[in-house]
Amino acid sequence: MKCSRIRRLSAFLDGEVTEEEKQHILEHLKTCPDCQKELEALHQVSDSLDSFEEIEPSPYFMIHLKQRIAEREARSFIRFPFVEWTRRVAVPVGTTALVIFSLFLGSYLGKAIYQVRAESESRLNMEFADLLCINSLDDFSEGSLSNVYNDLLTGEGE
C-alpha cells in the first residue's frame, strides 16, 4: 500500500507547500522508500519533458495579425450602418412612438369606458325611476301628497 503522503509530492516538487510542510516532507523522505522512489520518478518525468521543443512565432505573425484585425473591422463596418441605425435611431423613435400611442390609446379607452358607464348609469336611473313610479309623479300638483313623496325620493325641496 502506497504512503499517504505521496499525493503531496507533486506540490512539493512545484514548490507549492509551506515551509513547515516542506520540513515534514523532507524528514519523511529520509525514512520512506515509497516516497523517495516516487519523487525520483517525478523528477525523471520532469527532466524528460524538457525535451519538449518550443517553437518560434513566424516572422509574419504581426503582419497577419494586423491583417485579420483590419478584415474583422472592415466586416463590422459594412454591418455598422444598419446595426447602428437600429440602435441609435429606430429604437428611441420606436420607443417614443410607443409611449405616445399608449397615451392616446389610454385616453381614448378612458373616454369610451366613461361613456359606456355614463350610459349604463343613465339607463339604470331610468329603470329605477320606473320601478318606483317616480315619473308618474311628475304631473302631481304642488303640495299634494304625491308631490311630497316625489320630493322625498328625488331630494328636491331640501
Next chain:
Amino acid sequence: MSGKNRLEKIKSGYQWSRHKKEKDMKSTDDKENQNEELIKKVVEGDETAFEQMVKKYERRVLNTIYRYIGKSDEAEDIAQEVFIKVWHHAKSFKGKSKFSTWLYRIVVNQCLNYRSKHKERLASLDEIMEQGKTPESLKVEIEFERQRKSKIIRRAINKLPKRQRIAFILSKFEGKSYREIAQIMGVSLSSVESLIFRARGTLKKKLLPLRKKGEI
C-alpha cells in the same frame, strides 16, 4: 545514487524551484506596472502599445497553445485569435487581476474550446533523410531524434484530459504558481493541485517506461 545523495539532490532541487518562484514574483511587480500602462494605451486604441504587448507575449502564448494542441500551424492561428480578442476586449480588463492572468484566461478558453481543423502531417523519417545524407547526415539525425522525442512527449501530453493538460502546461512550462493557475482557470487551489497531481501520475505511467528504455 544513494538514498542520502538523492535526498540532497531533491532538497536542492526544491530550494531552486522555490527561489525561482520567489524571484519571479518580485520581478512581476515591475512587469505588471508596465503592463498596466500598456493596456491603458491599448484601450485607447494605441496600435504601437498593442504591438509592444504582442511582441512581449507572442512567444509565451504561442508555446502554451502549441503544447496544448500539439500542432504548430494551428497554434499560430489560435494565438492570433487570442490577441484579436485582447484588442477588441481590452476595455473589459478592469485591473482586478494581473494582466497576465487576464491574458492567460483568454488563452485557456481558446484552448479548451479548440477543435482540430485538420490532421497534422508530421515529417516522416524518409522526408527528413531526404534532406541530405552527408555531410548533413549528422544534423539530420539530431533533428530526427529531437523531433521523435518531442512527438512522444506531445502525444503523451495530448492524451491528458483537457483541464489536466492546461493546468499542467501552465505549471510546468509557463512557471505559473498554483494560485495564479486557479485564478486563470477559475477553480480552487485544491482543484489545481489535484489536476496537476493526476496529470503527473498519467505522464509518469506513459513516459517513465520509455525513459528507462532510453527512448526519451
